[in-house]
Amino acid sequence: MELSSSLQKLGAYQPRKNDKSQQLLSRKDALLKTYVAQGDEGWDLIEKLALAALDQGEVQVADECLKLLSDKFPGSPRVEVLTGIRMEVTESSEIALSFYDELLATDSSNAAIWRRKAAVLRRQGKIDQAVQELSSMLDTFYTEVEGWIELADLYNCCHQYAYALQSLSHALLLAPQNPFHFLQFAETAYLALDIPLSLKMYLQVVDMTDDDDEDLAPIDSIPTGITLRAWLGVKLCTHKLLTEPRLVNSSPSQTAPPTTSNLSSLDELSTERLRTAYLNTTGESPPKADKAFIDAMAKIIQ
Amino acid sequence: MSGDTVSLYLDSQIRDWVLFPITLVMILVGVLRHYIVLLLQSAPKKQPKEVIREQRALVRSQILRATASSSPIPPTYYKSISQYLSQAFADGTYLKDGPPQGDAPTTPPNPLTDPAAMDGMMAGMKTQMVMMVPQMVIMGWINFFFQGFVLIKLPFPLTLGFKSMLQRGIETPDMDVRWVSSLSWYFLNFFGLNGLYRLILGNENAADSSRDMSTPFAAAAAPQPGQAQDYNKLFKAERDNLEFSEGLHSWVAKDADTRILQKYGRPIPTS
CATH class of the missing domain: 1.20.58 (Methane Monooxygenase Hydroxylase; Chain G, domain 1)
Incomplete structure (x- = not known):
């Protein structure tokens, strides 16, 4: 179990220069001296150090770590993936891809390698191949939630919202407890102009996230974070449905729209909620006009 | 029963040269077996x-x-x-x-013609052999050299029902049940050493042989539930x-x- 989760992490790795990796890297001398004493945890740290070094572009440090790891665990799939990530940094994409292909030829059951391949292809701009790799991986390893999210992301960046919704629905099936997947689904449905579906999904997110404070009635609470985002989504949907009535009945997923009276109360409710949040964050009264208000809210959330 | 008045005296050489060696050999064989089984177990094959x-x-x-x-x-x-x-x-x-x-x-498909299933069965058989052969050898050794030996006297009284368990190999109707024969000592060790192995080798040890005596082919059948x-x-x-x-x-x-x-x-x- 632990192996598969750490492989998942490696599969999802993206290089980014942040303070955390800088900090870890600055402790490298101490780490390289003490890792042996820490047993298994020490080896974990070495792996993290290697990734941090790659983040910061310090290939030599990464190589040093990689050598330690591959001496200790020859043939480990985890080290192999790490080697691949190291290759991606300096070698050309073709070499990295052929390295991954080689790995897959000997052991096609390592899902992390498929994801790395898709990531390399994506960076090259070969979205179609990346989609192909990911979907053939997900066909076998259905339970990789992250993979489905990534696939939806790939579809999103070429505006294939219907496909993105399909991949997201798999992610929802696999992790129905995660409100962020619902939010993503709602946002994608909004982009796909399936407003009734989007509205219901936003409301679902609200329902899932608004009662974190046990002792406060939802009506008295101030929406924050994901709940606030969801309320803005609700507001956007109701606004759109009220101003463009033809969207009410044009839902590709045949979602039943709310009744007109429900719709207007929802509009009022979401406006009220958003105003509360606006007042609370900025301390001034929000703009009156619907459009200006939505824009102001969007700025706050960003 | 006049076990208390007419007491038996055991030569201390029996303790030194029979009782201890049997126990020691059985423990050592169990430990050895554990490591042999570890060697024999091939890593689970990666599935395509x-x-x-x-x-x-x-x-x-x-x-x-x-x-x-x-x-x-x-x-x-x-x-x-x-x-x-x-x-x-x-x-x-x-x-x-x-x-x-x-x-x-x-x-x-017939599991005998499927090479993958055959491998699994061979692995089961191999561990089975490692289990059975040493036990048979030890039992033969005890039977040959120490047949009919009385090895030890239990420090507590027992009812007659235990006679067949503790005095196997000695056909005496009158002897106190507390005396244990060599063959019975072997069986007591055989079934009772598991706790000791767990202490020495940890919980997941392969040394205990009494466990797989009851289901001789369970080990062969278990790894292949999905095959057929x-x-x-x-x-x-x-x-x-x-x-x-x-x-x-x-x-x-x-x-x-x-x-x-x-x-x-x-x-x-x-x-």
């Missing part, structure tokens, strides 16, 4: 992607069905996934050898389940609007 795909296809539909009654996804999406799976099961898309041919035999399964049949059965859950499907966000309005105390018009 097609096999994993076949095994996990059922999980897909199970996940789908498990969520059906309060599903996170809207009906159209649920139906499309459900029908896709159902169709794929019907066509045998997920079978590792591809869709079945019309005239191909439908019987599960006919996935085609399982898939066909799963289709009915899928259809059934499709009827059960209800979207969790179906009436989210009224639910939220209620939660926030807004009046819900009845019209």
Whole structure:
């Protein structure tokens, strides 16, 4: 179990220069001296150090770590993936891809390698191949939630919202407890102009996230974070449905729209909620006009 | 019973040269066996992607069905996934050898001709041999050299019922049950050393032999539960389940609007 989760992490790795990796890297001398004493945890740290070094572009440090790891665990799939990530940094994409292909030829059951391949292809701009790799991986390893999210992301960046919704629905099936997947689904449905579906999904997110404070009635609470985002989504949907009535009945997923009276109360409710949040964050009264208000809210959330 | 008055005296050489050696040999053989079994166990073979795909296809539909009654996804999406799976099961898309041919035999393959299954069985047999042979040798050794020896006197009284257990190999009707014969000592060790092995070798040891005596071929059969399964049949059965859950499907966000309005105390018009 632990192996598969750490492989998942490696599969999802993206290089980014942040303070955390800088900090870890600055402790490298101490780490390289003490890792042996820490047993298994020490080896974990070495792996993290290697990734941090790659983040910061310090290939030599990464190589040093990689050598330690591959001496200790020859043939480990985890080290192999790490080697691949190291290759991606300096070698050309073709070499990295052929390295991954080689790995897959000997052991096609390592899902992390498929994801790395898709990531390399994506960076090259070969979205179609990346989609192909990911979907053939997900066909076998259905339970990789992250993979489905990534696939939806790939579809999103070429505006294939219907496909993105399909991949997201798999992610929802696999992790129905995660409100962020619902939010993503709602946002994608909004982009796909399936407003009734989007509205219901936003409301679902609200329902899932608004009662974190046990002792406060939802009506008295101030929406924050994901709940606030969801309320803005609700507001956007109701606004759109009220101003463009033809969207009410044009839902590709045949979602039943709310009744007109429900719709207007929802509009009022979401406006009220958003105003509360606006007042609370900025301390001034929000703009009156619907459009200006939505824009102001969007700025706050960003 | 006059065991207390007419006492038996055991030569202390019996203790030094028979009792201790038997116990020691059995412990050492158990430890040795543990390491031999570790050596013999080959690492589990990595399965090719097609096999994993076949095994996990059922999980897909199970996940789908498990969520059906309060599903996170809207009906159209649920139906499309459900029908896709159902169709794929019907066509045998997920079978590792591809869709079945019309005239191909439908019987599960004979495990004796399948090399993969054969490997598993050989591995089971090998560990079985490591289990059985040393025990047979030790028993032969005790029977040959120490037959009829009385080795030890238990420090507590026992009823006559234990006579056959503790005095195997000595046919004396009158001897006190507390005296233990060599062969019985062997059996006591055989069944009783597991606790000691657990202390020495940890919980997952392979040294205890009494465990697999009862089910001689369990070890051979256990690693291969999925070998003979006919996935085609399982898939066909799963289709009915899928259809059934499709009827059960209800979207969790179906009436989210009224639910939220209620939660926030807004009046819900009845019209």
